[in-house]
Structure formats: C-alpha cells, structure tokens
Amino acid sequence: MVDLFDIRREYTQGRLDETTAANNALTQFHAWFEAQKSLSPDEPTVMTLASCDSVGQPWQRIVLLKSYDEDGFIFFTNYASNKGQHFAENPKASLHFSWLAQERQVQVQGTVSKISREETEAYFHSRPRESQIGACASKQSQPLENRAVLESIVAEFSEQYEGAEIPVPDHWGGYRLSPTRLEFWQGGAARLHDRLEYIHEEGGWTKVRLNP
Ligand SMILES: Cc1cc2nc3c(=O)[nH]c(=O)nc-3n(C[C@H](O)[C@H](O)[C@H](O)COP(=O)(O)O)c2cc1C
Numbered sequence: 001m002v003d004l005f006d007i008r009r010e011y012t013q014g015r016l017d018e019t020t021a022a023n024n025a026l027t028q029f030h031a032w033f034e035a036q037k038s039l040s041p042d043e044p045t046v047m048t049l050a051s052c053d054s055v056g057q058p059w060q061r062i063v064l065l066k067s068y069d070e071d072g073f074i075f076f077t078n079y080a081s082n083k084g085q086h087f088a089e090n091p092k093a094s095l096h097f098s099w100l101a102q103e104r105q106v107q108v109q110g111t112v113s114k115i116s117r118e119e120t121e122a123y124f125h126s127r128p129r130e131s132q133i134g135a136c137a138s139k140q141s142q143p144l145e146n147r148a149v150l151e152s153i154v155a156e157f158s159e160q161y162e163g164a165e166i167p168v169p170d171h172w173g174g175y176r177l178s179p180t181r182l183e184f185w186q187g188g189a190a191r192l193h194d195r196l197e198y199i200h201e202e203g204g205w206t207k208v209r210l211n212p
Contacts, residue, residue: 011103011187016194018209025182025198025205026070032106032184033068036099048096049075051086059086065095066123072176073108074115076123078140080171087112093177103187110179120173125165132166133157139171188212 022028036044045065052058059082063075073095078084087093095108124132137153144150157166179200186194193212198205 010189011191011193012189013103014186015188016184016186016196018196018207021184021196021207023205023207025179025200025207026068028184028196028198029068029106029182032099032102032104036097036102036104039101044097044099046098047073047075048098049083050094050096051083052090052092053082053086054089059083060096066174072110072178074119074174074176076120076172076174078135078138078172079114080142081140083141087175095177105185107181107183107185108177108179109181110177112175112177115174115176117168117173121168123174124168124172129166133161135172136166136169183210 022031033044046062047065048060049063050058050060061083063077065073065075067074091111091113093110093112095106097104097106097108099105124135127135133154136157137150181200182198184194184196184198188194191212195210195212197208197210199208
C-alpha cells in the first residue's frame with residue numbers, strides 16, 4: 001500500500017462569509033470566476049462535468065465553460081457522445097470547478113438542455129477552422145481503429161469544404177446547464193472550511209452556510 005498520510009497542507013488564504021457573500025449565486029460565481037481568471041487566465045473555464053448513465057453509474061470528464069449568465073452554464077460537445085447519450089435519458093448533471101490556487105471549489109447541480117441551433121452555429125463559426133473540421137470528423141466516444149483513420153477523415157472533410165463555410169454537423173452543439181444549486185467552498189485552517197449553499201427557488205436564491 002502506498003501511504004500518503006504525510007501529504008498534507010493547510011488552507012489559509014481566505015474566508016467566505018454568508019453576511020458578505022452575494023445573495024445571488026450567479027453574482028457570487030462571477031466574482032470568483034473573475035478572481036480566478038486574473039490569477040490563472042487559461043484555466044477558469046476548465047470544469048468537470050458529471051453525468052449519470054441508465055444504471056445510475058456516474059461518469060465525469062473535463063469540458064470547457066463557454067458562457068454563463070442567470071439562465072445557466074453553456075458548454076459544447078458531441079450530442080452522440082457518452083455524455084450526450086446520458087443526457088438524452090437523464091438530463092440531470094453536475095459541474096465542478098477546481099480553483100485550488102485560491103483554495104476554492106464550486107459545485108453546480110442542475111438540468112441540461114440543448115441550446116438553440118442559432119446559438120450553436122454562432123459559436124461553431126467562431127472556432128478555428130481546424131476545430132470545426134475536428135467536430136465534423138470525430139465520432140466522439142466511439143471506438144476508432146487507429147489514428148490514421150481519423151486523420152484521413154479529417155483530410156476528406158478539409159478537401160470537401162475547402163474555401164467554403166463548414167456547416168455545423170447535426171451531432172454537435174451546446175448544452176445549457178440550468179442550475180438548481182451552487183455550492184462555494186473556501187478552504188479554512190484546521191479543516192474548518194467555509195461552505196455556502198445556494199438553492200434556486202421561485203424567483204430567487206436562498207443562501208445557507210454548511211458545516212465543513
Ligand atoms: C482541458 C480539456 C478540455 C476539454 N474540453 C472539452 C469540451 O469543451 N467539449 C468536449 O466535448 N470534450 C472536451 N474535452 C474532452 C472530454 O474530457 C471527453 O474526453 C470527451 O468529451 C468525451 O467524453 P464522454 O465520452 O464522456 O462523452 C476536454 C478535455 C480536456 C482535458
């Protein structure tokens with residue numbers, strides 16, 4: 001057995017208090033997101049997305065947050081991927097942001113739904129051309145014989161669409177996770193962490209401190 005008992009750190013950077021935290025969960029999220037962005041410009045959009053399959057087995061993977069507002073958190077993927085199949089049966093999902101440079105984490109729970117085709121198209125066409133081709137070529141999460149097969153499909157699409165706008169493939173697009181719960185965690189000394197839970201209820205958010 002590999003004993004990791006000696007790996008231990010204290011969390012001492014900050015406090016999170018229910019009297020000063022925003023009353024609106026998205027306002028609080030925005031404040032923490034901006035703080036993380038200024039500290040680590042490439043990483044604030046990295047989030048872990050959890051889905052559940054038809055037998056209740058949870059799955060997780062990293063995806064990138066592409067926008068957020070009061071209505072939810074938007075990310076893009078292949079609708080036929082493992083996660084896409086899970087959401088078709090069970091649209092409940094969870095996001096997790098690891099902002100450990102500031103000794104913080106944020107959890108989000110809610111329900112996902114596909115965004116409009118217009119919203120997907122607007123984002124798709126803003127991506128680098130190679131990424132657009134990649135989205136066309138990849139049967140995400142399906143077995144692939146070898147890398148050469150994928151590269152030849154990419155080459156075919158590149159030739160097919162040379163000099164033309166690349167249409168958004170039907171299997172690709174955005175999801176919006178509409179949040180019902182957010183939790184903000186700020187590490188504290190001696191494991192006395194600060195946790196604030198926000199629950200979305202008719203017309204607004206309630207805010208409660210949780211035990212660490
Ligand atoms: C840093 C990072 C960013 C990623 N961003 C995305 C993304 O925005 N969309 C996506 O579909 N997959 C993204 N992936 C790949 C996913 O983690 C995952 O491999 C893929 O979506 C297939 O997941 P699934 O088989 O569970 O559906 C990213 C992976 C990493 C490590």
